[in-house]
Amino acid sequence: MSFKVKKRDGRFEEFDRNKIIKTCIKAGASFETAKKVAEEVEKKIYDGISSDDLLEIVIDVLFKYEYCRGLRYDLKRSLLRLGPSGFAFEKFVGKLLEKHGYTVQNNVVMEGECATHEVDVLAVDEKGKKYLVECKFHNLPSYTGLKDVMYTYARFLDLKDYFDFVWVFTNTKFSEEAKRYAKCRKIKLTGWNYPEVEGIESMLESKNLYPVTILKVDNSLIKAAIDLGFVFCSDIVEVGEDELQSRGLKKEVARKLYEEAKKVLC
Numbered sequence: 001m002s003f004k005v006k007k008r009d010g011r012f013e014e015f016d017r018n019k020i021i022k023t024c025i026k027a028g029a030s031f032e033t034a035k036k037v038a039e040e041v042e043k044k045i046y047d048g049i050s051s052d053d054l055l056e057i058v059i060d061v062l063f064k065y066e067y068c069r070g071l072r073y074d075l076k077r078s079l080l081r082l083g084p085s086g087f088a089f090e091k092f093v094g095k096l097l098e099k100h101g102y103t104v105q106n107n108v109v110m111e112g113e114c115a116t117h118e119v120d121v122l123a124v125d126e127k128g129k130k131y132l133v134e135c136k137f138h139n140l141p142s143y144t145g146l147k148d149v150m151y152t153y154a155r156f157l158d159l160k161d162y163f164d165f166v167w168v169f170t171n172t173k174f175s176e177e178a179k180r181y182a183k184c185r186k187i188k189l190t191g192w193n194y195p196e197v198e199g200i201e202s203m204l205e206s207k208n209l210y211p212v213t214i215l216k217v218d219n220s221l222i223k224a225a226i227d228l229g230f231v232f233c234s235d236i237v238e239v240g241e242d243e244l245q246s247r248g249l250k251k252e253v254a255r256k257l258y259e260e261a262k263k264v265l266c
Contacts, residue, residue, distance in 0.1 A: 003042075006050045008141055015049075017042055020058055026205075027072040028266070033065045068266035071214050075201055076192060078214035079171035080139060081222075088226050089137040090120045092211060093169045095231045096200075097123050097133070099207050104133075112158035119159070121169075129164040131188070132156050136170040144170040144191065146177040153185055171200065208265065209234060215260045224249060225257055233261035 003015040017038040024034035040061045045054060055077070063070035082089045094104040102123040109118050121133035134152040136144040149168055156166035167188040168174075174182075174191050182189045193199040204210065210233045212225045228247050230236050236244065236257055244254035 003045055003047045003049065005045075005054055006048055008051060012048075015042070015045065015054075023073060024058075024062060024069065027062070027069045027075075029062065029066055029069040033062075033069070037061050037065060066266075068263050071216070071264050072210065074214060075204065075210065076141075078211050079192075079200070080141070081213035082171065082211065083137055083139050088231070089171060090135045091226065091229070092231045093133065093135050094121045094123075096203060096209065097121065099209060099232075100203065101126055102131075110159055110162060112155070113161075114158050117155055117159060119155075123167070130162065131165045131167045132159060132163045133167045133169060136168060138170065138172045141172055143173050143175040144168065144178060145175040146181055149174075149178045149181050149187060149189070153181075153187055156187075169200065210264050212236065212257075212261070214264060215257075217256060217260050221253060221257055224253060233264045236261040237265055 004012040005015050006012055020038040020041055021031070021034040024037050025031060029037070037058065041054075041058050044057050044061075055074075059070050059073055062073055079089075082092055090106055094106045097104050102125055104124075105122045107118055107120065108122045109116065111117075119132055120135040121131075123131040123133050125131070132152075132155065134148075134155070136148050138144070152166060152168050156163060165186075165188060167190065168182070170191040172192050174189055174194055179189065179194070181187070189195070190198070190200055190203070192201060211231055212222050212233060214233065215222065225231075225236060228244075228249070230239075241251075241254045241258045244257060245251055249257070
């Protein structure tokens with residue numbers, strides 16, 4: 001029997017168990033586990049199920065077999081939890097670029113030719129090239145569109161004496177118009193699954209980096225970690241419980257964050 005899945009935009013598409021298998025494997029599960037998950041999920045779904053409800057079922061089933069893989073499967077939604085203001089996302093992008101060899105500064109106020117600008121991230125690569133990085137955060141799965149990319153390019157032109165390149169980061173996707181304009185103007189774009197195999201999820205997974213928002217803990221603990229500058233689970237594990245306490249976290253909070261972060265890095 002075939003099933004239809006209702007997407008967020010209202011469209012319906014055929015349920016494809018191979019998508020479940022591929023995504024589970026990408027999260028680190030073995031082929032055998034991924035196959036079992038897909039088979040079990042197929043027994044639980046119904047015609048017209050929403051993509052959000054389908055995701056919940058997949059995660060719940062994957063948790064049964066491999067807890068940490070289930071967490072990793074939830075990477076896309078964990079990026080949506082970095083808000084709501086978007087400020088945490090700017091910190092997140094800065095830290096991500098540092099892990100990839102860039103020197104960064106967050107929220108730099110600069111005087112352009114015609115206006116004053118606050119640059120989300122100023123990044124410098126190993127060759128000394130400077131990037132104006134604009135961060136576009138979304139609380140819900142949506143698109144960063146043409147206007148956002150054009151606006152960023154206008155800022156880049158006003159600050160052209162300071163920068164070599166312009167780069168737009170988003171935690172979701174780019175519209176086709178935005179991609180077309182960026183290609184024409186040589187604007188670097190990084191979003192969910194864009195560029196293909198080089199998107200934000202690939203940058204994270206290639207370095208075994210998972211945001212603290214992926215943890216199944218109270219939001220107050222996540223906020224506490226981010227306020228201290230910890231945006232990746234690996235950073236929490238690296239410093240350990242004692243260092244977390246020395247930075248002001250209560251013993252039980254430090255222990256909970258540390259133990260949960262370790263589960264992701266399986």
